[in-house]
């Protein structure tokens with residue numbers, strides 16, 4: 201029995217290799233952003249493996265055949281601002297026609313509770329797959345609040361993708377949203393007294409946007 205039944209950690213060597221540079225404090229902002237995107241692409245490949253496909257007829261230079269396509273407009277990427285923006289280009293490399301639904305919230309420095317400042321729900325959410333993206337799942341407060349808002353707006357099929365998850369956050373998220381699968385590049389050890397993930401990668405938003 202898995203400790204966290206809703207969590208999938210990718211142990212793909214490419215993801216693990218890239219994550220080692222993302223964690224390294226010496227990695228430059230430019231390379232950090234590039235690698236966050238690349239891991240975003242690789243995780244998106246995993247997370248979309250059960251997307252529904254539709255048969256279409258295609259004429260090759262030699263004959264007509266049947267191929268499978270996805271309805272990529274039905275994939276909705278939900279970056280949790282700000283840091284989630286860092287993974288958007290990586291996912292869009294794979295699914296260029298996906299919709300993007302921005303959700304803005306930050307974690308209060310004192311209470312660690314999420315404060316929401318922007319959410320514009322998608323039209324016709326019923327048959328769409330929503331992929332929440334945020335590099336960090338720490339206490340889980342931001343991801344839980346975001347999934348609450350998506351569900352209230354009518355979303356049914358939701359997944360969550362992050363780079364680094366803390367056991368505390370996975371536990372809390374799984375308790376609040378047992379129907380939502382979490383895909384992560386790593387499950388780390390614990391949170392420190394400031395609710396930062398250890399060993400983690402530091403403050404993802406600050407490293408992406410140079411705001412330290």
Ligand SMILES: O=P(O)(O)OC[C@H]1O[C@H](OP(=O)(O)OP(=O)(O)O)[C@H](O)[C@@H]1O
Pocket residue numbers: 280281282283284305306307308312314334335336337338339340341342343369395404405406
């Ligand atoms: O699981 P939690 O304890 O809620 O912490 C995780 C959240 O904290 C970070 O965002 P932050 O609040 O720093 O905002 P930012 O992305 O704008 O930097 C991170 O990107 C997550 O959204």
Ligand SMILES: O=c1cc[nH]c(=O)[nH]1
Pocket residue numbers: 283336338395396397398400401402403404405
């Ligand atoms: O370790 C952490 C926790 C929350 N937000 C971050 O950016 N990093």
Ligand SMILES: [Mg+2]
Pocket residue numbers: 280281282283284305306307342
């Ligand atoms: Mg945030």
